[in-house]
Amino acid sequence: MPDHTHAFDYVVVGGGTAGSVIASRLTENPDVTVAVIEGGPSDVGREDVLTLRRWMGLLGGELDYDYPTVEQPRGNSHIRHSRARVLGGCSSHNTLIAFKPLPSDWDEWEAAGAKGWGSVQMEAYFARLLNNIVPVDEKDRNAIARDFVDAAQKALGVPRIEGFNKKPFTEGVGFFDLAYHPEDNKRSSASVAYLHPVMDERANLHLFLETWAHRLDLDGTRVRGVHVRTKDGEELLVRARNEVLLCAGAIDSPRLLLHSGIGPGADLERLGIPVAHDLPGVGENLLDHPESVIVWETHGPIPDNSAMDSDAGLFVRRDPEHPGPDLMFHFYQIPFTDNPERLGYARPPHGVSMTPNIPKPKSRGRLYLKSADPAEKPALDFRYFTDEDDYDARTLVDGIRIAREIAKTEPLAGWLKREVCPGPHVTGDEELSEYARRAAHTVYHPAGTCKMGAPDDELAVVDPELKIRGLEGIRIADASVFPTMTAVNPMIAVLMVGEKAAELIGGGAR
Numbered sequence: 001m002p003d004h005t006h007a008f009d010y011v012v013v014g015g016g017t018a019g020s021v022i023a024s025r026l027t028e029n030p031d032v033t034v035a036v037i038e039g040g041p042s043d044v045g046r047e048d049v050l051t052l053r054r055w056m057g058l059l060g061g062e063l064d065y066d067y068p069t070v071e072q073p074r075g076n077s078h079i080r081h082s083r084a085r086v087l088g089g090c091s092s093h094n095t096l097i098a099f100k101p102l103p104s105d106w107d108e109w110e111a112a113g114a115k116g117w118g119s120v121q122m123e124a125y126f127a128r129l130l131n132n133i134v135p136v137d138e139k140d141r142n143a144i145a146r147d148f149v150d151a152a153q154k155a156l157g158v159p160r161i162e163g164f165n166k167k168p169f170t171e172g173v174g175f176f177d178l179a180y181h182p183e184d185n186k187r188s189s190a191s192v193a194y195l196h197p198v199m200d201e202r203a204n205l206h207l208f209l210e211t212w213a214h215r216l217d218l219d220g221t222r223v224r225g226v227h228v229r230t231k232d233g234e235e236l237l238v239r240a241r242n243e244v245l246l247c248a249g250a251i252d253s254p255r256l257l258l259h260s261g262i263g264p265g266a267d268l269e270r271l272g273i274p275v276a277h278d279l280p281g282v283g284e285n286l287l288d289h290p291e292s293v294i295v296w297e298t299h300g301p302i303p304d305n306s307a308m309d310s311d312a313g314l315f316v317r318r319d320p321e322h323p324g325p326d327l328m329f330h331f332y333q334i335p336f337t338d339n340p341e342r343l344g345y346a347r348p349p350h351g352v353s354m355t356p357n358i359p360k361p362k363s364r365g366r367l368y369l370k371s372a373d374p375a376e377k378p379a380l381d382f383r384y385f386t387d388e389d390d391y392d393a394r395t396l397v398d399g400i401r402i403a404r405e406i407a408k409t410e411p412l413a414g415w416l417k418r419e420v421c422p423g424p425h426v427t428g429d430e431e432l433s434e435y436a437r438r439a440a441h442t443v444y445h446p447a448g449t450c451k452m453g454a455p456d457d458e459l460a461v462v463d464p465e466l467k468i469r470g471l472e473g474i475r476i477a478d479a480s481v482f483p484t485m486t487a488v489n490p491m492i493a494v495l496m497v498g499e500k501a502a503e504l505i506g507g508g509a510r
């Protein structure tokens with residue numbers, strides 16, 4: 001018999017990036033009670049989590065849900081999608097590159113049916129963010145990354161940008177803004193910025209840690225609460241007097257809905273899951289930012305200073321009609337050969353990488369369940385590089401060619417001994433495309449699987465107030481509600497979704 005004493009005004013499922021913002025904002029009002037159901041442990045005192053530069057050590061570890069992809073006939077079938085199982089969610093694991101979305105990103109959302117989410121309306125939410133967003137500190141600016149910036153500027157004629165968030169841009173190269181504390185390289189994640197200062201003080205905020213939400217509790221079309229399993233295996237029903245706020249991320253939010261019988265009816269029936277609410281868009285519109293990699297060996301070791309080993313980047317606009325950048329690069333001060341090694345390339349003793357990335361990919365994927373067992377991981381079919389006109393693969397081919405131009409240019413050229421992969425002999429469109437797709441990796445930006453949209457959009461899962469269509473008592477606020485992908489890295493957009501959600505819910509103090 002579930003314990004009915006667990007009742008709160010709001011139940012936040014997932015104490016991750018957006019969930020931390022919402023839980024913090026709602027509990028500013030001492031009369032509002034909030035429970036956070038978080039699958040992972042606290043990040044407080046965990047140096048392995050809180051130290052930004054240790055992010056790679058978390059990949060595939062005990063704090064990673066580690067989702068595989070299904071076979072990708074035109075891409076890399078070995079990609080694993082890291083998702084953090086810890087307070088702060090992926091903001092406790094990621095590289096904290098902090099881009100305010102471009103006006104064209106928000107305006108695209110509004111045009112896709114997210115009324116009220118245009119660039120003018122969204123401006124205010126960036127200013128509210130509590131994270132410490134600062135440019136990569138001078139002491140963290142590695143000499144080779146500085147020379148990459150100079151070489152890219154010279155080779156391509158793009159502006160050097162000092163502070164990507166100062167004003168909208170379509171192209172440019174520079175050091176990123178990061179959500180971190182440069183003095184000790186500590187994260188300014190969602191949990192650090194929003195929960196740590198208040199979690200011991202607010203009696204109205206209750207964290208259920210290492211507790212897994214496995215099914216929503218429905219009464220007809222009204223969501224009443226969440227069935228959870230604690231670390232000790234205890235089954236509880238956590239009731240929401242007002243609303244459940246689903247913030248489990250782009251993989252686990254649709255997964256929880258599907259296991260609760262909310263999703264494409266025919267698919268659920270096939271798996272033997274009773275259909276509570278036929279909602280065809282759940283799991284559709286799976287988006288990501290795929291990228292490929294080109295690696296050079298350097299003549300010798302690279303100086304060690306860095307914020308997180310990928311501190312600078314480049315944006316290019318190949319098509320002058322495109323509203324924002326249409327090609328992006330991260331510059332890594334390490335030879336990033338995890339995927340090329342599978343293709344037979346050897347990791348050089350020291351080297352650097354440029355990673356051409358598709359800001360607005362056209363391929364669309366899908367997430368679905370393989371069985372009714374909530375413990376089985378869902379299938380992620382990104383359908384990488386399957387868009388009809390081959391735009392996505394062509395973007396990476398263009399990227400490799402542009403990267404080579406930069407590598408030929410001083411002051412970067414003097415550092416580089418040889419191109420390791422794909423290698424100077426790989427020059428044709430077809431060969432470059434084959435390499436780029438097979439060596440592709442993800443920068444871990446899955447989004448869009450419960451997209452926000454207009455009332456007449458059959459595949460919209462939430463309306464512009466983030467309420468699930470056809471249900472009461474539940475909203476979704478996380479990367480799953482993205483109608484389209486932001487051209488820039490999405491974490492700040494997720495935090496802003498959290499801020500706007502808190503305002504829409506109306507329980508906050510402001």
Ligand SMILES: Cc1cc2nc3c(=O)[nH]c(=O)nc-3n(C[C@H](O)[C@H](O)[C@H](O)COP(=O)(O)OP(=O)(O)OC[C@H]3O[C@@H](n4cnc5c(N)ncnc54)[C@H](O)[C@@H]3O)c2cc1C
Nearest residue numbers: 014016017018039089090094097213249252479489490491
């Ligand atoms: C390695 C890596 C690097 C990245 N680098 C960057 C970057 O530099 N810049 C950038 O902008 N973006 C980056 N991203 C992407 C960015 O971090 C994410 O888009 C964003 O944090 C997603 O936020 P979210 O709130 O949607 O989900 P999350 O932050 O993942 O939060 C979901 C939370 O829900 C919990 N949860 C899930 N299911 C359940 C359940 N059933 N029961 C209980 N709890 C549950 C999880 O434990 C987690 O805490 C990166 C991501 C990764 C993984």
